[in-house]
Amino acid sequence: MRGRIMQQSSRRPNIFQRKYLINKGFQLRYTAIVVLVCSIVYLILGYYFYTTSLDNTDLLAVRSFELKGVVEAEDNFTLLALLIAFVVQVGSLFVLGTLLTHRIVGPTFVIARALDNLSTGRYQFMRPLRKKDEFHEFIDRINTVVRILREGVSEDLKVLEQVEAAIEPTASAELRELLSRTKEQKNRLINP
Numbered sequence: 632m633r634g635r636i637m638q639q640s641s642r643r644p645n646i647f648q649r650k651y652l653i654n655k656g657f658q659l660r661y662t663a664i665v666v667l668v669c670s671i672v673y674l675i676l677g678y679y680f681y682t683t684s685l686d687n688t689d690l691l692a693v694r695s696f697e698l699k700g701v702v703e704a705e706d707n708f709t710l711l712a713l714l715i716a717f718v719v720q721v722g723s724l725f726v727l728g729t730l731l732t733h734r735i736v737g738p739t740f741v742i743a744r745a746l747d748n749l750s751t752g753r754y755q756f757m758r759p760l761r762k763k764d765e766f767h768e769f770i771d772r773i774n775t776v777v778r779i780l781r782e783g784v785s786e787d788l789k790v791l792e793q794v795e796a797a798i799e800p801t802a803s804a805e806l807r808e809l810l811s812r813t814k815e816q817k818n819r820l821i822n823p
Contacts, residue, residue: 651729654736662728669724670717677713684709738766745773754780754820781821788817 652658684706692699738760745757754777757770795802795810802810 651733653733653740658729658732658736661732662725665728666721666724670721673717673720677717681706681710681713734761734764735766737761738764738770742766742769742773745777749777749780752820754784784817784820788814791817 688699688702688706691702741757741760745755748755756774756777760767760770791810791814795807795814798806
């Protein structure tokens with residue numbers, strides 16, 4: 632279970648309710664690059680395959696004029712099959728690219744939110760990621776940092792309570808107020 636600090640309490644939405652484009656700019660740009668590169672390779676290989684097929688048709692037509700019509704029909708079928716396969720490839724790569732980038736962008740969104748919380752002084756544990764998401768180890772490290780910070784604040788609170796108890800009989804109202812505000816601030820760090 633990779634040392635998760637807290638368990639996810641809410642039920643995951645089903646596959647049709649999920650929002651797959653979280654960071655549209657990154658996800659679509661990355662997916663477009665993958666689709667473009669694969670499409671260029673496919674088009675080069677498809678062009679080579681189709682022109683070779685046409686050359687073979689021409690060679691066959693020289694030997695047997697009767698077969699030329701049949702072979703030309705096969706060439707047309709080959710071209711149609713190549714175009715259909717190209718469209719299926721582009722669609723498949725787009726879906727796959729979106730799903731794979733979703734496994735990266737979702738955790739980065741969670742990490743950014745956790746870092747925002749830390750920078751504003753809220754030491755909250757991060758929610759666990761989905762099983763297939765990336766960056767599990769990074770999330771665990773952030774949660775370890777949060778745990779250490781929370782333990783430090785708890786220790787500070789204990790010391791403040793000891794100081795308060797020690798100076799209670801002789802402390803001025805101003806000093807008591809200062810201690811009280813300091814304890815409240817420390818409590819807000821670990822109990823937002």
